[in-house]
Every structure is written in structure tokens, then in C-alpha cells.
Amino acid sequence: MTGGKFVLHWREITYSVASSDVGTFSSAVSDSYRLISEGLICGLEKMGMEARLAGPPPTSYTRGNMPCFAYPARDEIEVGGRKIVGSAQKRVAGRFLQHGSIPLQDDEGLLGRISLAKDDGAALRRTTVSEALGRDVDRDWAVACLLNGLAKHFVVEFKPFSFAAVEEQAVRRIQACRYEDEGWTLGGPTSRSIDFPGFE
Numbered sequence: 001m002t003g004g005k006f007v008l009h010w011r012e013i014t015y016s017v018a019s020s021d022v023g024t025f026s027s028a029v030s031d032s033y034r035l036i037s038e039g040l041i042c043g044l045e046k047m048g049m050e051a052r053l054a055g056p057p058p059t060s061y062t063r064g065n066m067p068c069f070a071y072p073a074r075d076e077i078e079v080g081g082r083k084i085v086g087s088a089q090k091r092v093a094g095r096f097l098q099h100g101s102i103p104l105q106d107d108e109g110l111l112g113r114i115s116l117a118k119d120d121g122a123a124l125r126r127t128t129v130s131e132a133l134g135r136d137v138d139r140d141w142a143v144a145c146l147l148n149g150l151a152k153h154f155v156v157e158f159k160p161f162s163f164a165a166v167e168e169q170a171v172r173r174i175q176a177c178r179y180e181d182e183g184w185t186l187g188g189p190t191s192r193s194i195d196f197p198g199f200e
Helices: 029-047 059-063 110-114 129-133 139-154 165-179
Strands: 012-019 051-053 077-079 082-092 095-103
Touching (some): 012 029, 029 051, 029 095
Antiparallel strands (some): 077 082
């Protein structure tokens, strides 16, 4: 729904921010996008990286079908000239959702094998947390660094959230009836419908 480019969610951290607080994020997509990127940079710095906001990508990237991590878009995050966070945002009626991916480890060529674009690895300006730090990283440690950086940047306190049992059941049913159903995933007819009695 955010209109971002192709992302492989594997060996990575997926983040999302949803808000209607224009006092904090402003009403402009570009401003709120940049603010969130700055918060993520604070988290990457806590891991020991020197991260910065990227400039505009080449026209071939914006108009083509290259994967998200082929180039950093404007105000996305790069380390050593390579993209390390891919993000996209959708804004409707004063509310927005921004989500993104932070690769922890290399995908071992999987992105190239499932992408429409040729991926020889050499031309793509991407990196991972492990590559940037020169060592394998623990996912929980990386998440904690990102949360601490975002909390410091926005002067907020994060509180853990747990789904209720009925919500957990709904999530598992969506997983089974959609994402584990080849018909739904590949665009054909689905074999099962989704019904959630008692859940809104």
C-alpha cells in the first residue's frame, strides 16, 4: 500500500511507524520521512555505524523495476555509500504509515533469483548490518539499539505490546488462508475464505 519497491523480508528487521501526530511528524511526507530516518540513524549509531541520509537516486532506479535495495532513495539511510535501510510511506487524511526493512545478513543471492531485475550483486548499492560492522550481530541487540535511538530522537518511551488470544488466532488464520495459500500469493483463486467471528 505504500508503493515502495520490491523488498525481500528475510534475515532482517522490519519496522513500522503509524501516527496522526502532525506536531511531531508534520503534515508533509518528505518531512516525516526524514525525521524517522534521522531516528533510525541514531539507532544505527548506537550499533557503532556512521550512517547518513542519502541524496536522490538515478532516474534508472526511480523509473525501473529494480529491487528496493538497488539504490538508496532520497533521505533513506546509507553506510559507506551503500543502502542499509529501505523505507516507504503512505499518508491518508492526516494519518500515515511508514514501514521498512533493515537487513541483518546477506541474502546469499536469493533476491536476485526471485526478482525481475538482473542482480549480479556488483551494481547494487546495498549492505547489511553484519557487513557494515564486520561481524555477525544478534537480532535482539540490533532491535534494542534501534529502539533506544528512536526513543532518544523523539524523546519517547517505548512499551512492549502483546496481542490478545483472539488477535493471535486471527493473525494465524490470515497466515494460513492467505500467505501460505499459493493461490492467494500467486494471484490465482484462493482455496479458503477468512472468517473471524467475534473479532473486529
